[in-house]
Amino acid sequence: MKRLDWLQQLRKQLFSAFSRPHGRRRHKISTAKVVQRLECRTLLTAAPAGNSVQISQDPSNPRLQFNPDVATDSSGDYIVAWDGYSKTGVRGVIARRFDTDGHAFGGELVVFRAPAAQPFYPEMTVKVAMDAAGDFVAVWTEGTLSESQGIFAQRYNSSGSKQGDVIRIQDGSIPDVAMDAAGDFVLTWKSQSSDGTNTVKMLSARAYDVTGVQHGGDVLLASSTTAAFTTPVVAMNAGGEFAVAWGEGYTTSYDHITTIQSRIYDLDVELLKARDPFVSGAELQMSSIAIDSNGDEIVVWNNDTHQYGSQGEDVYALLYQPGSDQPSNTRVNTTRRGEVQGQVAMDDARDVTVVWTSVRPGPDILGQQFQLTGNAGARQLTPVGKELMVSQERQQQSQPSVAMDPQGDFRVAWLSSYYGNGDGYGHNLSNKDFARRYDSDLTPDNLSVSSTSIAENKPIGTTVGSLHAHxxxxxxxxxxxxVAGEGATDNASFQISGAKLLTAASFDFETKSSYSIRIRVTDSYGMAYEQSFVISVTNVNDSPVIGGFSGTAYYSAGGDPLGIARSATVTDDSADFHGGKLTVKLTTNAQGTDVLSIASQGIAAGQISTYNDKVRYAGVVIGTFTGGTNKVGLSVLLNAKATAEAVQALLRSITFSSTLADPTTLPRTVQAMLSDGDGGTSSPVSKTIAFV
Structure with a gap:
């Protein structure tokens, strides 16, 4: 059987359409035909490829680290950027590149250096996005904690070298950034302006090409003097279309966000689709968005109780899809309550991963994989595997970020905090950023059974063999x-206990000599591999069986010899009786005058006859006989000419008589046994002879 990694190859083929060399301009790509090939396929789960990695270059001397963000290229290499200190003690925006195995490419990059005169520079929002070739852009805020912070961006190539000058975006706060496969990117942010009387809150977006040149003008997503907005989030597919989402509501003593708005634009910032507002019915917090090249869009949010990590907070995924005007809403977390800060990533094969902060117990970073299943317009988020415990550290975890490559592998970054002694300014010196890699092709393989044969006639529950997998x-x-599937025809005849394959039926070689089964091995991460096996039934010599030799036969003293069992039967799977023996003897009340003999009928077809010590069937000698008198049993030694049919005729011709006209009338017990040429011996059968 082939491994269940065929989907990995399909994902790579999908992405080849998006891979373009540096310096190229994007172009629209249609994937409608490819999408149809992705329906009704086996779902693959991912597992952690090793332990979590501390991001900073000097993990033995952790410094302040906040707001980690992760992005990945088409091969799985990734970048993590954060707000904090570098190895050399520089405060600012720091980034570090890693290969797909989690090994760092060189040292840390200082993207922005905070003013030396401000040792406790305000916490900064940091975002990063990467294209298929590994080029990336980092975006951050500078300035005070007010709404007038400046937003800046810096482009880098895949080697970590700066490309062009720093881009000053706008006065605003909490930006987000997304990049397509070619290196074009989009930023969103929140800002406000005042005329001295009214303050206008605004949400905006701006697009840039791969060289850092702005596409068109700024997009005003929303503005109001009275409404409340969350910060907009943005995602971009490989072909350059981008989706923006934000929350809207009203303000009293605090913001009450109740509605999600979403829009889709092309890279020329032309509006392609304005989604109908989603009204949650409760207050919510917006956190993340993802879009694929098929037109599917997922917005992740959590209901807001205004009590961080309360039992009433859950993470939800809102799915928009082509062919349906109504989004579907799915609760992501299943094992805990008090879940916040959800982040989502999605590839063009409709693999979805959501990670979040689980506050109680914890805080921990958890995750759940999904697959978009079903037909166009009616797709749904189907969980794949169980919830993932992403974080391994014993501190308090928060601020997760997730990025997925085209193969469905994903990377998660997060903040781990230990609330020990501070520095006197409310900062904790034990904040560390971590990342962990999950690969979707780390499935079990090399599934085998130590034995694929079982002897016939074994009882139910017999071990066929031990199961093994790598x-x-x-x-x-x-x-x-x-499991069901190709090759599972005879699953019902077997059972599995632990790592052993057992029988669930007793097999007969002559009836059926081979059985087909399908076995799945699943590891503790929920990753599975299936394979079909053929189990052979080996032929074992079945002992002869004598039938119709029971009950009571009645002998008339002084009369003709009595045919003991004229309806007896002989069955045997072996055609070989050479060297076998038929024995008939009296076991109870035998008298020296009792006689066991063979009635001679003739030499015609089906008839038994004797000549001297020879026994013939249809005129052909099938054996020699001895005994039958003086309390000695009658024994017929069979030769190669004997068959089951001939031996049955012989058994039916055995008679009982007495040489006395008035013998004792004690009932006799006569017993018969038969052995064949393969060494099989029948069970003894008995019959009573009564006198009349």
Whole structure:
């Protein structure tokens, strides 16, 4: 059987359409035909490829680190940017590049250096996005904590070298950034202006090409003097279309956000689609968005109780899709309550990963994979595997970020905080940023059964063999199960207990000699591999069986010899009786005058006859006989000419008589046994002879 990684190859083929060399301009790409090939496929789950990695260059001397953000290229190499200190003690925006295995490409990059005169520079929002080739852009805020912060961006190539000058975006706060496969990027932010009487709150977006030149003008997403807005979030697909979402509501003593708005634009900032508002029915917090090249869009949010991590807070995924005007809303978390800060990533094969902060117990970083399943216009988020415990650290975890490459592998970054002694200014010196890599092709493989044959006639529950599989993940537990699918025709005849394949039926070689089953091995991350096996039934010599030799036969003293069992039957799977023996003897009340003999009928077809010590069937000698008198049993030694049919005729011709006219009338018990040429021996059968 092929491994279930065929989807990985399809994902790579999908992405080849988006991979373009540096310096290229984007162009629109249609994937409608490809999408149809992705329906009704086996879903793959991902598992952590190793432990979490501390991002800073000097993990033994952690400094302030906040707001980590992660982005990945088409091959799985990734970048993490954060607000904090570099190894050399520089405060500002720091970034570090890693290969797909989590090994750092060189040292830390100082994207922005905070003024030395301000050792406790305000916390900064940091965002990063990466294209297919590994070029990336970092975006951050500078200035005070007011709404008049400045927003800046810096482009880098895949080697970590700056490209062009720093781009001053706008006075505003809490930006977000997204990049397509070619390196074009879009920024969103929140700002406000005042005429001295009214303050106008505004949400904006701006697009840039791969060289850092702005596309068109700024897009005013929303503005109001009275409404409340969340910060807009943005996502971009490989072909350059981008989706923006934000929350709207009203203000009293604080903002009450109740509605999600969403728009889709092309890179020329032309509006392609304005979604109908989603009204949650409760207050909410916006956190993340993802869009693929098929037109699917997911907005992640959590309901807001205004009590961080309360039992009433859950993470939700709002799915917009082509062919449907109504979004579907799915609760993401299932095992805990008190979930916030959800982040989402999605590829063009409709793999989806959501990560979030689970506050109680914890805080921890959890995750859940999904697949968009179903037909166009009726797709739904189907969970794949179980919830992931992403964070391994024992501190308090928060601020997750997730990025996915075209193969469905994803990277998660987050903040780990230990609230120990501070520095006297309310800053904690034990904040660390971590990242962890998850690969979707780390499935178990090399599934095998130590034996694929079972002897016939074994009882139910007999062990066929032990199950084994290889798993590239360390420290995992493997479980095995019989599953439906190709090759599963005879699953019902088997069962699995632990890592052993057992029978659930007793097999007969002559009836059926091979069985087809399908087995799945699943590791503790929920990753699975399936394979079909053919189990052979080996032929075992079945002992002969004598039938119709029971009950009571009645002998008339002084009369003709009594045919003991004229309806007896002989069955055997072996055609070989050479060297076998038929034995008939009296076991109870035998007398020296009792006689066991063979009635001679003739030499015609189906008839038994004797000549001297020879026994013939249809005129052909099938054996020699001895005994039958003086309490010695009658024994017929069979030769190669004997068949089951001939031996049955022989058994039916065995008679009982007495040489006395008035013998004792004690009932006799006569017993018969038969062995064949393969060494099989029948069970003894008995019959009573009564006198009349």
């Amino acid at each position: 798993d590239p993940n360390s420290g995992v537990t493997l479980s095995y199960a019989l």
